[in-house]
Amino acid sequence: MTAKYGFYYEEGHDDLLFMDQTSVKLIIERLSSPPTPFVLYSLNQFRQNIDKYQNELHKLAPIRGRLSYSMKANYNPRLLTILKSAKAMLTTVSGGEMQLALSAGFEPSSIIYNGNGKTDESIQMAIDSGVLLNVDSLFDLEVILHYARQLNKIANVLIRVNPNLSDSNVHAYNVTASKTSKFGTNIDELEPIYKLIEQNDDKWIRLFGFHCHLGSTISNTQIISGCVKKLIELFNTKRFPHLRILNIGGGLNIDYKRYAKRTKNDDEEHIAIPTIGDYIQSIKDSIESFPHSIELVVEPGRSLIANSCVLITRVLGQKQTGSIRQLIVDASMTECIRPALYQAYHHIDTVNSLSTEERILFDIVGPVCESGDFLGKQRCLPKILKRGDFLAVFDVGAYCSSMSSNYNMRPRPAEYALDEQEQIQILKKRETNEDLLRTYCVA
Numbered sequence: 001m002t003a004k005y006g007f008y009y010e011e012g013h014d015d016l017l018f019m020d021q022t023s024v025k026l027i028i029e030r031l032s033s034p035p036t037p038f039v040l041y042s043l044n045q046f047r048q049n050i051d052k053y054q055n056e057l058h059k060l061a062p063i064r065g066r067l068s069y070s071m072k073a074n075y076n077p078r079l080l081t082i083l084k085s086a087k088a089m090l091t092t093v094s095g096g097e098m099q100l101a102l103s104a105g106f107e108p109s110s111i112i113y114n115g116n117g118k119t120d121e122s123i124q125m126a127i128d129s130g131v132l133l134n135v136d137s138l139f140d141l142e143v144i145l146h147y148a149r150q151l152n153k154i155a156n157v158l159i160r161v162n163p164n165l166s167d168s169n170v171h172a173y174n175v176t177a178s179k180t181s182k183f184g185t186n187i188d189e190l191e192p193i194y195k196l197i198e199q200n201d202d203k204w205i206r207l208f209g210f211h212c213h214l215g216s217t218i219s220n221t222q223i224i225s226g227c228v229k230k231l232i233e234l235f236n237t238k239r240f241p242h243l244r245i246l247n248i249g250g251g252l253n254i255d256y257k258r259y260a261k262r263t264k265n266d267d268e269e270h271i272a273i274p275t276i277g278d279y280i281q282s283i284k285d286s287i288e289s290f291p292h293s294i295e296l297v298v299e300p301g302r303s304l305i306a307n308s309c310v311l312i313t314r315v316l317g318q319k320q321t322g323s324i325r326q327l328i329v330d331a332s333m334t335e336c337i338r339p340a341l342y343q344a345y346h347h348i349d350t351v352n353s354l355s356t357e358e359r360i361l362f363d364i365v366g367p368v369c370e371s372g373d374f375l376g377k378q379r380c381l382p383k384i385l386k387r388g389d390f391l392a393v394f395d396v397g398a399y400c401s402s403m404s405s406n407y408n409m410r411p412r413p414a415e416y417a418l419d420e421q422e423q424i425q426i427l428k429k430r431e432t433n434e435d436l437l438r439t440y441c442v443a
Ligand SMILES: Cc1ncc(COP(=O)(O)O)c(C=O)c1O
Pocket: 070, 072, 073, 091, 114, 213, 215, 216, 217, 249, 250, 251, 252, 299, 300, 301, 302, 303, 398
């Protein structure tokens, strides 16, 4: 029997929440009265997600498929170590991320630096170290050429193209390739960029390929294959001798509602989410007739790390406000902003066994002084939940820690994992009040 990994409820074991082979209840006991909230990582789940992508990408052979993790989803350095041993690339979106990627030992040619507004310093860092830059616009190209000349180096680039394709199920804040998006250059308006690259080709710049990213939480693989087809047409112009990389970005959603049946929230709207296999197959179908010298890059963030983490929180109390039963917990929008920002769903459930208890509907809210601070609305949870009981907020690996804040002077939480011997590893310490005040200058 293969070992289970990730987060799951072991029905035969009194309905406890498990992480890999260990109950979360036991981990909490071992941490002995840990401050909450805190984040638990199943690094095995993360490794499995990487393996899944890489196995599927191998099926594109003879075309080379490469995995580039989008660091913005979660830049915990422990994840970068795992990605490095898996020979993955990294996609970065700031000078800070690029610097972390370089100091983690990634080859500059395995790092992509993307952004619609890059600082002078970050452009210089990318050119000087040999990182692959995405040219977002004509002005971006002009600045890149300026620094290539100044540094007397060749800038290695892809062009970020906007093919004007989007998934109608995606929240507006997660769409990045609509006609009026702030990212990339419209696919029909590339000529001025081509001309400027041609004038400087092989002297200050080398165009290696095209990049696009349609957005995040995508569950429609048809737009992915549509995008691949549009980018392939660009390759056929053959105006540039070094063209070989087709980077189709990230964006695959995960099934955030897969646990919902357990708590009988059956009325939750449920969209079928393609697997990593379905996603890569949709690409394969579109590139079959393409030259074998091509390298195809995918740069997922969410679908690599989201399901590898839970946020553990304590109940602070319950109260009735009009028709709503409020369950107040000590986690909030400062650790998990996605519900407040775009009404995203995160499953929330018990850590210990309360499976026989009557469940009622609660709004699960945090203590932050903001009405938009909620983690879940109308969720079925045990009526008897009381102060001190633990709950788990699922699938917080992506865009939670990396989007966290100190709003209301709240320290960012500790992050833990288990090592090979199932011993607790601290990946990140909980911030102190002193940490929060460190950069202020006047007392
Ligand atoms: C350029 C780029 N690539 C990849 C990603 C990763 O997207 P996701 O986490 O949805 O896979 C993002 C995120 O928005 C991005 O901006």
